[in-house]
Amino acid sequence: MLLAVVVATAIALLVLGFEMLLVLGVPALMVKEFFYGTLPDPVAVQKIVGGINHSTLLAIPFFILAAELMGGGQISARLTGMASAFLGHFRGGPGYTTIGGSLAFGSVSGSAPATVAAMGRMVYPDLRAKGFSDKFSLGLIASAAETSLLLPPSITLIIYGWMTGTSVAKLFIAGIVPGLVLALSFAILVAIEARRNGIEGGERTSWRERLTAVSRAAWALGMPVIILGGIYTGYFTPTEAAAVSVVYAIFVETVIFRSLNLRKLFEITERAALSTAIIFILLALGGLLSYFVTLAQVPSHILSFIDTVNAGPIVFLIIVNVVFLVVGMFVDPNSALLILVPPLYPVAMALGIDPVHFGVIVTLNITIGMITPPFGLDLFVAASTLSKPVMVIISGIGPFIVANLATLMVITYVPPVSTFLPNLLLG
Numbered sequence: 001m002l003l004a005v006v007v008a009t010a011i012a013l014l015v016l017g018f019e020m021l022l023v024l025g026v027p028a029l030m031v032k033e034f035f036y037g038t039l040p041d042p043v044a045v046q047k048i049v050g051g052i053n054h055s056t057l058l059a060i061p062f063f064i065l066a067a068e069l070m071g072g073g074q075i076s077a078r079l080t081g082m083a084s085a086f087l088g089h090f091r092g093g094p095g096y097t098t099i100g101g102s103l104a105f106g107s108v109s110g111s112a113p114a115t116v117a118a119m120g121r122m123v124y125p126d127l128r129a130k131g132f133s134d135k136f137s138l139g140l141i142a143s144a145a146e147t148s149l150l151l152p153p154s155i156t157l158i159i160y161g162w163m164t165g166t167s168v169a170k171l172f173i174a175g176i177v178p179g180l181v182l183a184l185s186f187a188i189l190v191a192i193e194a195r196r197n198g199i200e201g202g203e204r205t206s207w208r209e210r211l212t213a214v215s216r217a218a219w220a221l222g223m224p225v226i227i228l229g230g231i232y233t234g235y236f237t238p239t240e241a242a243a244v245s246v247v248y249a250i251f252v253e254t255v256i257f258r259s260l261n262l263r264k265l266f267e268i269t270e271r272a273a274l275s276t277a278i279i280f281i282l283l284a285l286g287g288l289l290s291y292f293v294t295l296a297q298v299p300s301h302i303l304s305f306i307d308t309v310n311a312g313p314i315v316f317l318i319i320v321n322v323v324f325l326v327v328g329m330f331v332d333p334n335s336a337l338l339i340l341v342p343p344l345y346p347v348a349m350a351l352g353i354d355p356v357h358f359g360v361i362v363t364l365n366i367t368i369g370m371i372t373p374p375f376g377l378d379l380f381v382a383a384s385t386l387s388k389p390v391m392v393i394i395s396g397i398g399p400f401i402v403a404n405l406a407t408l409m410v411i412t413y414v415p416p417v418s419t420f421l422p423n424l425l426l427g
Contacts, residue, residue, distance in 0.1 A: 023331075027289065047287050056161065057158075062242030063153050065249075066245040067109035067115075067272075071109070071114050072260060074257040076105050076118040077122060082104070083101045091194045091195065091199060092132075098140055101123065102119055103151065105119060106145065106179075108223040111155055113145075116382050117385050123141065131198070138392060138396050142397065143186060145370075146368075150367065156337065156363045157172060164345050164359070169232065170356050170422040172238070173425055174360050177420070178360055178417060185406060321361070324336065328365065328376075333366040337366065361418075364404070371404075376397075
């Protein structure tokens with residue numbers, strides 16, 4: 001009954017166009033009032049505050065600010081230039097550059113919207129000039145950014161790790177191979193599109209030019225080295241690495257590249273603060289909703305149902321993928337995590353599914369939701385960044401959703417793709 005009330009209320013508010021903070025908050029407060037009326041109000045307040053009172057979450061504002069700094073400065077451009085030097089001469093080279101640049105920027109930002117905004121303006125003109133259609137170019141830009149949610153320092157993996165108590169360091173390593181597999185699936189689409197339209201590669205760059213591009217990007221490449229090297233050598237926690245990434249980005253952009261002045265720094269910090277505030281409001285309300293889901297023993301009811309129908313891990317994971325796919329069409333990624341992980345994670349653990357593997361499955365589902373019509377967040381970011389109608393972007397997104405779903409099946413039913421590296425490196 002409680003779950004039905006929460007779902008029905010949330011859907012009604014969503015259809016009526018309310019903001020996500022109300023879509024999450026109103027059902028939670030209704031549950032408090034009508035199902036747990038005897039629960040003292042301070043307990044509800046405590047759960048709201050507890051939803052964001054965790055040191056791990058400090059990594060989120062730092063990585064958001066670092067991503068804004070890199071997108072507003074020269075780091076993203078130099079990473080893309082390096083990718084172009086190595087990939088631009090292949091047939092359909094600008095497409096591979098888009099994917100490679102998104103991988104590089106994603107590996108230092110952890111944010112898909114930031115990657116769309118940073119990459120879009122740089123690669124779109126070249127994609128069109130070399131012969132890629134408008135809808136394919138837009139679909140590729142929006143989709144290639146998804147890899148940033150799987151690669152460290154993925155903000156989505158940080159939130160999942162906080163919610164479930166799973167090691168963020170293990171999750172970061174686990175996302176690397178799936179992120180590369182997803183990028184490979186996009187590269188196959190680029191190859192097909194290039195051959196179909198007779199798109200030729202650019203002029204092959206010499207090794208001297210490539211070394212020059214690497215040299216120009218050396219300071220930008222220092223970011224993932226510091227983040228990942230610090231975490232996996234035990235010198236930094238993920239939260240400390242996030243703070244260091246901000247200091248490093250400010251130093252590089254203001255002192256080395258001299259691309260940002262004090263005024264731009266204030267503007268970038270303001271944008272990052274607004275993005276952080278939105279996420280943390282959702283996390284706070286999600287903490288209250290998660291508390292009531294646990295209190296009502298929703299995971300136990302789900303597990304009992306699965307036992308009744310004699311469904312095992314395979315069927316359960318199919319259900320998880322379908323539910324996330326549907327929810328991702330209408331709900332932003334952080335809200336989808338907050339709504340679905342609390343009831344589904346305990347069931348996954350009871351069925352013997354590895355928590356790291358489950359985290360990667362959830363994250364890949366979230367990435368699909370970022371580009372799934374009608375409300376995929378990256379569709380609107382791309383539309384705003386490139387001043388294009390959303391429907392044009394949606395018209396080119398179909399092949400990339402298919403590639404995502406094929407990758408999702410591989411990740412879901414071949415667990416070593418996600419678990420081999422963290423088990424090898426961290427045990």
